[in-house]
Amino acid sequence: MDKILGLGTAGCNLARAFEKYSQYTVMKIDSETSMEKGYLQMRPQKTPELYEENCPDLRSHLSSLAGDLLFIVSGASIISGAALNILSQIKDFCDISVLYIRPDVELLGDLKKKQERVVFHVLQQYARSGLLKQVYLVENGQLEEIIGGAPVIGYYDKLNELIVSTIHMINIFDHSDPVNSTLSDSKDICRISTFGIADLEKSEEKMFFNLDEISEKRYYYAIPEGKLKTDNTLLNKVREKVVNEAGGSYGIYSTSYNQEYVYCIARSSVVQEK
Numbered sequence: 001m002d003k004i005l006g007l008g009t010a011g012c013n014l015a016r017a018f019e020k021y022s023q024y025t026v027m028k029i030d031s032e033t034s035m036e037k038g039y040l041q042m043r044p045q046k047t048p049e050l051y052e053e054n055c056p057d058l059r060s061h062l063s064s065l066a067g068d069l070l071f072i073v074s075g076a077s078i079i080s081g082a083a084l085n086i087l088s089q090i091k092d093f094c095d096i097s098v099l100y101i102r103p104d105v106e107l108l109g110d111l112k113k114k115q116e117r118v119v120f121h122v123l124q125q126y127a128r129s130g131l132l133k134q135v136y137l138v139e140n141g142q143l144e145e146i147i148g149g150a151p152v153i154g155y156y157d158k159l160n161e162l163i164v165s166t167i168h169m170i171n172i173f174d175h176s177d178p179v180n181s182t183l184s185d186s187k188d189i190c191r192i193s194t195f196g197i198a199d200l201e202k203s204e205e206k207m208f209f210n211l212d213e214i215s216e217k218r219y220y221y222a223i224p225e226g227k228l229k230t231d232n233t234l235l236n237k238v239r240e241k242v243v244n245e246a247g248g249s250y251g252i253y254s255t256s257y258n259q260e261y262v263y264c265i266a267r268s269s270v271v272q273e274k
Contacts, residue, residue, distance in 0.1 A: 001068050001069065001070040001097060001167070001171060002023055002025065002067070002068060002171075003024070003025050003065040003066075003067055003070065004018045004025065004026045004027070004069075004070050004072065005026075005027050005029070005062065005065055005069060005070070005072065005086075006026075006027075006028045006029070006073075007028075007029050007030070007071070007072065007073045007077070007079060007080060007082065007083055007086065008029075008030055008073060008074060008077030008078075008079045008080055009030060009032075009074075010072075010073075010074035010076070010077060010101050010103075010156075011028070011029075011030075011071075011072040011073045011077070011101070012028040012029070012030050013156060013160060014072045014099070014101065014160050014163060015027070015028050015072055016028065017157075017161065017163075017164040018164055021168055023171075025038075025064060025065060026038055027039070027062065027065060028040070029041075029042060029058070029079075029082075029086070030042070030079060031043065031044040031045070031079055040058065040061055042055070042056065042079065042082065045078070045079075045081075046078075047078065047081070047111075048078050048079075048080065048081025048115045048118075049081060051079050051080075051081035051082040052081045052082055052084065055082040055085040055086060057089065058086060058089055058090075059090065062089070062090055062094075063093065065090065065093075065094055066093040067094065067095065068094075068095050069090070069094040069095065069096050070097050070098075070099055070167075071086075071087065071096055071097070071098045071099070072098075072099045072101070073098065073099075073100060073101070073119070073123075074100070074101040074102070074103060074116075075103075075112075075115055075117070075118070075119030075120050076103040076108055076112050076116050078112065078115065080115065080119050081115065083119060083123075084122065084126075087126075087131075087132075091131070095133055096133060097132065097133045097135070098123050098126075098132055098134070098135045098136065099136045099138065099163075099167075100119070100120065100135055100136065100138065101138050101140065102116070102120065102137060102139045102140065102209070103116070103140055104140060104141055105117075120272075121271065123135050124271045124272065125271065127191040127192055128189075128191055128192070128269070128271065130188075130191075132191065134192075134193050135191065135192055135193070136193050136194060137192065137194050137208075137209040137211065137272060138195070138208040138209055139208065139209045139210075140159060142206075142207065142208050143159045143162055143163070144159065145206070146197070146206045147159070147162060163195070163208070166195050166197060166208075166263055167195065169220070169222065169261070169263055170195070170220055170263050170265065173220045173222070173253050178251035178252055178253050179228060179253065179254050180235065180251075180252040181249075181250065181251040181252065182242070182249045182250055182251075183218060183251045184249060186218070186267055187216065187247075187267075187269070189269040190215050190216050190267035190269050191267075191269070192211070192267065192268045192269070192270065192271065192272060193211070193265055193266060193267045193268070194207055194208050194211050194266050195207070195208045195263070195264070195265055196208060196263070196264045196265075196266060197261070197262060197263055197264070198241075198262035198263070198264055200221065200237065200238075200260050200262050201237075203237075203240075203241050205262075205264060207264075207266060209272075211266050211267075211268050211272065212268065212270060212272055212273075212274070213268050213269075213270040214246060214247075214266045214267065214268050215246060215247050215267055215268055215269055216246070216247035216248075216249075216266070216267040217242075217245045217246070217247060217248045217264055217266050217267075218249055218250070218251075218264060218265045218267075219238070219241070219242055219248070219249070219250040219251070219262060219263070219264045220250075220251055220253065220262065220263040221238060221251065221252045221253065221260065221262055222253050222255045222257065222260060222263070223252060223253065223255065223260045224254075224255060224256070224259065224260065225254045225255070225256065227260065228252070228254055234252075235252075238250055238252065247267075
């Protein structure tokens with residue numbers, strides 16, 4: 001996923017967080033005025049339905065995103081009403097995965113709550129039908145628990161940093177050779193996913209969304225080269241962890257970091273209802 005497209009405030013802010021990495025081509029779409037690079041402004045509308053009806057033809061503007069694309073959106077944003085229109089415009093030249101940011105639904109007003117419910121379910125159905133490569137679900141409440149809370153100012157920056165750094169590292173490992181691996185291609189029916197991080201020593205993991213009926217889990221172990229050469233228990237720890245997971249597999253990667261990191265992707269074939 002080297003192309004990033006953010007829609008709405010949450011989607012654009014997350015997309016901007018990818019810009020610090022040179023590997024990504026990033027574009028943003030929102031209704032606010034901005035002169036920043038890679039930004040497209042849509043005319044403000046009062047309802048999600050009007051955003052869908054009045055979505056302009058953006059294909060020529062988005063043609064630079066051809067290839068493997070991560071589309072970022074939150075259903076709490078009214079402009080997310082344009083999401084399906086935009087996806088239909090780019091589906092012929094993009095292989096699309098969606099990163100869906102789920103807010104604290106209980107805090108939303110009635111209009112945004114209804115819109116969030118629609119977008120949340122429709123995108124999952126699109127993924128299950130094969131119209132999307134994957135839909136990755138992330139919930140803000142889960143992220144806040146993982147980082148142990150965050151200050152009011154900079155709250156979303158902290159959450160976004162965790163999401164982006166995790167996705168970026170997984171992207172790197174997906175394009176690197178592991179020193180030891182049982183990873184294989186995922187089942188085609190498992191298109192509803194989430195990310196997570198884990199602790200190698202405690203064998204604990206924290207997921208970005210509480211995914212029901214998990215069919216597959218892929219673990220990425222980023223281990224300092226020195227530890228790979230000297231730790232005689234490492235491989236057994238990894239195997240013991242993965243063997244207890246449904247559809248579990250792993251890749252172990254050598255790094256120059258001073259400590260180990262563990263990332264994971266969980267996948268399901270079942271539409272999440274919560």
